[in-house]
Amino acid sequence: MKFEVNVLGCGSAKPSPIHNPSCTVVNFRENLFMIDCGEGAQKELQRQRLKLPRLNHIFLTHLHGDHVFGLPGLLGTMALSGLEGDITIHTFEDGKKILSSIFDYFNRGLPIDVKFNVIRPEEAVVFENDSLRVRTVPLRHKIPAVGYVFEEKPGLRHINREMCDFHQVPMWAFNRIKAGEDFVKDDGSVVANALLTKDPSKPRSYAHISDTSYIPDLAEKIKGVDLLFHETTYLTPDKDKAKERGHSTAAEAARVALDANVGRLLVGHYSSRYKDDTLFLDEALSVFPNVILGKEGLRISV
């Protein structure tokens, strides 16, 4: 079942001719979850054919403009498009205050219900349904900031059709057996669930880490995720600048990927001072072998 990460903006605060400010959309089973909403996000959604009616949650990492300024326009457009559902913005108390004052003024009378889920810069589960859990990890930036980890929940066990036929398990019992129950025959004998099923698919996970300076023990908190986005605003020669401004180098991001033993590392949030993005790829590859160079329009299956 679908679990994809779409890159809508992988530039940083100063705009660049080729990159948008921060925006990422996770498509989990055709439900869209947006992480950050930089200026121009709504146009990029349209360009990438990501459908507004499927978007009900926006997760903000922190309250710098390049992660937020696309929100008022996006919500205005949702309202103008006649979408009457609600949308939940996950952000700090401050974000709730300033964003609701903007929406109250500009979206007055529009038929959209904007809800806020107030989060804190600490570890917590901030969203959960039957198949997905989203949790925060605190980051180290100039203002409070969090990353988000999207974790698929373990699925049902798979029916072993041959064994079920052999033990004459009727179809109506399949749902219970998928859920892990043993099967009790008419004669009272019990067939163990392990005989009738195979292990479910391995749950998948995605961690989104932006913006932060290098945090050595972050790796523990995102151990083994299949895909890690970690910001790479700078290259190693500007390492001091990165630290001073609450950002990471490509090598530091790759170090986190290595320590966390992730499947793949996605890089982005490039400073506009560098004219060649492949420098980020090269630097990260010198530390970790499996790196994807972030780019607007990229769609990655987790």
Added chain:
Amino acid sequence: MKFEVNVLGCGSAKPSPIHNPSCTVVNFRENLFMIDCGEGAQKELQRQRLKLPRLNHIFLTHLHGDHVFGLPGLLGTMALSGLEGDITIHTFEDGKKILSSIFDYFNRGLPIDVKFNVIRPEEAVVFENDSLRVRTVPLRHKIPAVGYVFEEKPGLRHINREMCDFHQVPMWAFNRIKAGEDFVKDDGSVVANALLTKDPSKPRSYAHISDTSYIPDLAEKIKGVDLLFHETTYLTPDKDKAKERGHSTAAEAARVALDANVGRLLVGHYSSRYKDDTLFLDEALSVFPNVILGKEGLRISV
């Protein structure tokens, strides 16, 4: 001397794949004056190589998001670019309130001084220097709205070099003569200014009218401008919708151009419901002969 109109966005509220929301930049003698600032304006400025340090005035027509949501990002970028000057935003009292709360939060500590010139939905001069005057004209929209008229002031008279030589006018007297003074010879005799000079170039003017429903007597207030931008959100078959929503059809805009006897009409602010912009051109041309179809990237000499 330069007097150009640059089209940065000629879409309307719902975003379209081909148009940006409203933004126009008047380049008057290398000083940039922005009218409205829809989302994405800063990226379009960059694309059109219009230089931020030359921008010191932003005129807002009204407080709908598609005319405003590019402002926070633009000002953030100006600050990040180390521009330390000030910028004046001309807007209603409400705009001052809501925009300053946004800037105060997101641009805290950034070295840019945002000033507000509070305007009202009535006729008034809102900016003036030695060579330019900008005045407002009230419009008819769902919320208070104004258009802006940019009027070049009459220049100095041109020296008639032959006649000045004939009357032995010294160079040091030229500035006074350009300003209209007669020349008094050593013997006390007076040479009339009209003999020594030619008329100055005709002052040029640009009127920017967005958003509004059709106002029959608007023509009186913008009589004879060289270039008129008048919004054309709808086409005649949707005339009732235009009226209901405070907008104009292409034919109505052309009617204003005709009645005001303007030089050229620039159309734009197209509803995204129409897929072919040339329909606006055709409709306007059926009423007024000199029409320019607005398009991002267009630069028109007034």
